[in-house]
Amino acid sequence: MLRADVRGAIYSVFADEYTEVEFGKVHRVPGGRTVNSRDLRYFLAAAEELHFTRAAESLFITQPALSKQIASLERELDARLFVRRRDGVTLTAAGEALVEYARQIIELDQEARHAVRRATTSTRTVTLGFYLAPGQDLLGKIIESFSARHPEIHVELRRADWAKKGAGVEGGESDVGLIWLPQDKRMRRLRFHRLGLEAMVIALPAGHRLASRRTLNPDDLAEETVFMVPTAGTVFNLPVRDRGRDRLRVVTTIDETLVGIASGLGIIAFTDSVARWYTHPGVVFVPLEGIEPADYCVVWRAEDESRSEIRDLVRAIVNAWNSLVAAT
Numbered sequence: 605m606l607r608a609d610v611r612g613a614i615y616s617v618f619a620d621e622y623t624e625v626e627f628g629k630v631h632r633v634p635g636g637r638t639v640n641s642r643d644l645r646y647f648l649a650a651a652e653e654l655h656f657t658r659a660a661e662s663l664f665i666t667q668p669a670l671s672k673q674i675a676s677l678e679r680e681l682d683a684r685l686f687v688r689r690r691d692g693v694t695l696t697a698a699g700e701a702l703v704e705y706a707r708q709i710i711e712l713d714q715e716a717r718h719a720v721r722r723a724t725t726s727t728r729t730v731t732l733g734f735y736l737a738p739g740q741d742l743l744g745k746i747i748e749s750f751s752a753r754h755p756e757i758h759v760e761l762r763r764a765d766w767a768k769k770g771a772g773v774e775g776g777e778s779d780v781g782l783i784w785l786p787q788d789k790r791m792r793r794l795r796f797h798r799l800g801l802e803a804m805v806i807a808l809p810a811g812h813r814l815a816s817r818r819t820l821n822p823d824d825l826a827e828e829t830v831f832m833v834p835t836a837g838t839v840f841n842l843p844v845r846d847r848g849r850d851r852l853r854v855v856t857t858i859d860e861t862l863v864g865i866a867s868g869l870g871i872i873a874f875t876d877s878v879a880r881w882y883t884h885p886g887v888v889f890v891p892l893e894g895i896e897p898a899d900y901c902v903v904w905r906a907e908d909e910s911r912s913e914i915r916d917l918v919r920a921i922v923n924a925w926n927s928l929v930a931a932t
Contacts, residue, residue: 655692664834733771733778745924766833785899802875821894831872
């Protein structure tokens with residue numbers, strides 16, 4: 605059942621009579637218009653970036669595709685949501701009114717999917733998500749510690765692509781995630797605990813002209829083609845101001861990224877732990893100065909804090925990390 609405050613919000617924006625929420629879409633009763641939750645996600649990305657090109661990159665779609673979906677949403681709502689300007693877009697009054705309601709609808713959709721996934725799982729499991737698998741020494745300690753406390757619960761490991769916020773935690777694919785905190789230090793609906801700070805490095809082709817340098821700074825990389833990951837604000841995305849679109853390439857997996865670097869197609873910023881965990885004969889890692897270190901964190905959904913298995917998995921991760929740090 606919808607929360608009362610959310611029911612009223614949906615009513616005021618979308619319906620003359622009432623609106624129902626299903627997985628993947630919001631729809632009106634007969635005679636009303638259909639609004640797909642995908643379109644609402646696209647709208648929110650554009651509303652946050654206030655720039656269609658950057659929003660499209662964060663969604664891993666093309667800018668024309670995003671513009672088409674926004675135009676479709678504006679037709680369905682019979683309201684103009686954005687004012688197009690030369691340097692980006694701004695929200696209209698209707699767009700500003702829609703933002704919070706769109707967020708609540710998407711959150712309900714994600715919560716419903718998560719609840720169904722948990723209800724239909726035959727054995728009790730908790731899923732630990734990550735963009736890049738941490739070292740086996742860390743994973744082994746986490747699983748050993750958690751299993752000693754919850755032998756009846758299976759720990760499932762899931763590597764998420766970089767388009768999944770919170771390594772899949774925000775969307776319900778994972779229960780707990782290991783991630784690097786976004787540059788703006790904000791994560792909607794997620795709680796986090798900092799594990800530690802990590803220095804940044806640049807991943808370069810082995811034969812690159814800068815590969816033999818002891819250190820590099822962002823100014824040294826101004827003419828390089830840069831790999832970008834779709835999750836907005838990630839620490840892996842170097843500043844791209846004044847860098848042409850022909851020198852930006854989006855990647856979604858570590859394998860794709862390492863092969864691309866070794867082939868001379870681009871470079872990317874990583875943390876020093878990635879350099880340890882993901883070696884490649886055609887890639888070298890050079891320390892990057894002049895940029896803030898990355899916060900490595902464990903994250904979970906706020907609504908799951910009452911679940912003892914979630915609290916204990918987070919505790920197992922923190923203890924395992926602290927144990928490894930103390931041993932180094």
